Amino acid sequence: MKPTIRDVAEYAGVSVATVSRYLNKSPLIADRSIKKVEKAIRELAYMPSMIARGLQKGKTNTVALAVDFNNAETYGNDFFLRIQYGLERELSSQDYFLLIAHIGKGENAVTRLEEIIKEGRIDGLIILSELVTETIRTLLDESGLPYVVTGRMTDDVVWVDVDNCAAGYRATERLLATGIKDVGFLTNSFDKKFVAERFAGYKQALNDVGLSLENQFVIDQLSSREEIASYLIEHRDRLCEGYVVSDSTIAFYLMRFMESEGIRVPMDTQIIAFDNNTLSEALDITVIDIDVMRLGMESGRLLLEQFEEKTCDQQTLLPVRIIERKTVKLQRLTP
Structure with a gap:
């Protein structure tokens, strides 16, 4: 089986993000890590994907929010609209535009995402965790495109979620x-x-x-x-x-x-x-x-930090609070 970027990261003992930085010639990678990655690439005979090699380096100042509009609830969902608002608010502060990208699910989602990346229309991607399959993760990691997942994930993926x-x-x-x-x-x-x-x-x-x-x-x-x-x-x-x-x-x-x-x-x-x-x-x-608006804003902030090649938090959990109204009694006083 053809080795993936994750195979290289595991072999080298570094994160996928580190391998991605190496492939994209980022200055934010230590010499020691460079040597580990280069050794892993040689010994595994790893070849970067055509998408990664063809990825345009010119800035578009556009970020995509990947969604599945086959799900009728998405557009009328207050949750989605507030995430979108938070994202646009954060991105616009740095003169970025938000593109809503309908990718669907399954194989169609992979094909559509490949097209968007190859066309070089976006600088980065925000994607909801429910749409992230193993194939999509590999595609995004291989492409080197900065991305943030909205929703809890595992491993070395940059994600943000409510606790x-x-x-x-x-x-x-x-x-x-x-x-x-x-x-x-x-x-x-x-x-x-x-x-x-x-x-x-x-x-x-x-x-x-x-x-x-x-x-x-x-x-x-x-x-x-x-x-x-x-x-x-x-x-x-x-x-x-x-x-x-x-x-x-x-x-x-x-x-x-x-x-x-x-x-x-x-x-x-x-x-x-x-x-x-x-x-x-x-x-x-x-x-x-x-x-939820803060969830969108935080997703945007983490993506912008990747654009600036800053070291950002890999996993972020946002706190919650209680709003007291009239359907719960007052708390009992403890002696």
């Missing part, structure tokens, strides 16, 4: 601080990585106070008011003292059900959700604020 595990922990901790012990978790799916991370934080918060997950009320695959209402009616005898809810839309459906059943929030049951948006504001829902 979703901490978000789940703090949401659960806030409910427990009111003196309750019966805390449910509601989501429409565990398929998304950030939901799984928030659930992990929820479990950890329960564990830290000696509560077992087996005794809690966990619901997934519920996406409509009707589904939530039907499920809760069926399990009426299992009403929780509090709920951690994965997003404001589900919290809205939950609150409407509670209202129809004469269940008072927060007197009879409490609700905390994620993300501060117009819906959570209108309903006065206590939320964990996920600063």
